[in-house]
Amino acid sequence: MTTTVNPWVRPYVLTGGRTRTQHQLYVHTLVSAPRYDQAVAADLPPESRHLYERARAGGTQSIAELSAYCGISLGVTRVLLEDLAAADHVQINDGVYDSPFDHRLLKRVIDGLRELA
C-alpha cells in the first residue's frame, strides 16, 4: 500500500483506513526523535510535522502525550507515527520486556516507586 503525502488532505483520509501497525502502539509506548532534522520537518504534512517537532521538543514521551499535546486523535497519531518510524524519522520503542507482567519490569517499577516514597 502506498501513502499519498498531500498536505491538503485530512490525516483521516491519509491513513487510508489502515488499522494494522508493525509496532505495538500502546498509549504508553515511548517515541523519540533522536535524529531530528529541520529539513525533514519542513517537508512533512502539518499533523506529522507537529508530532515530529513535539517528539523532539518534549523528549522521549508516550503516544498519549504526543496525541494530547498535538491535539490529534489517538488513532490518527498511531498511524502517522508508524509512517514516521517507517521512514526512520522517529524511533518507536517496543520495550525490552515482552509482557507487562514480567517480574523484572515489575520489580524495577516497585523499587523506583519506593525511592519516591
Add this chain to the structure above:
Amino acid sequence: MAFANSPDRLAPNATSAKVVIAGGIGTGKTTMVGAVSEIPPAGTEAWITQASRIVDPSADVNAKTTTTIATDFGRVTLAHDLVLYLFGAPGQPRFWPMWDDLCRSASAVVILADTRRLDVSFPAMDYFENDSDVPFIVAVNLFDGVQTHPVEQVRDALGIADSVPLVTCDARSRESVVATLLVALRNTMVKTPPVAAG
C-alpha cells in the same frame, strides 16, 4: 510537584510501564493521577478542552463540568530509562469501549471506591473481574479522612474475592498514592508467574 528526575533526560531506549486507575464517577481518579504526576495535571481547564476534542468530538467544550470527559493520564519518571504512566479510565458508560485500549499491556489496575456511593464502582468491578486479564486491587478513597465503614464490610458490599487486596487511601496524598500503587504492582507479582507469557 518537583521531581528529582528531569523528564527530558529520559533515554530514547527507555522502558515504560502503565497502571490504570479505574472507578466510578467522582471517586478520585483524576486526583490520584495528579497527586504523583510530573506533567501538568489532567484536571486543568486547558487540558480538558484539549482532551475532549481528542476522543469526543461531540462534547461541548464550552460546557463547564467537573467531570472529566476524556481520559487523563500522568507520568512519573523513575529513572533515566524507566517511566511509569498512570491512566484514569473514564467512568461514564459511553467511554467503556476505551477501557480495552487503556488496559492493553497494563501492569496493574487500581479500582477506586467511595464508601458513600459504592454502586458507582460496580461497573468497573464487573469489567476487571470478567473482561480483563490485568490483576486489580480495590482502594477505598477516604474522602473525609475518616474510615466510616470497616474494610471487610466494604469487601462484602462490593463482592470482592478474598484474593483481591483491599486498601484505603487518600487520593490527594502522594505518599498514600505511591503506597497504593505499590500494593497494586506487588499484587500483580503474586498473581502472575515469574516468567510471564507474552
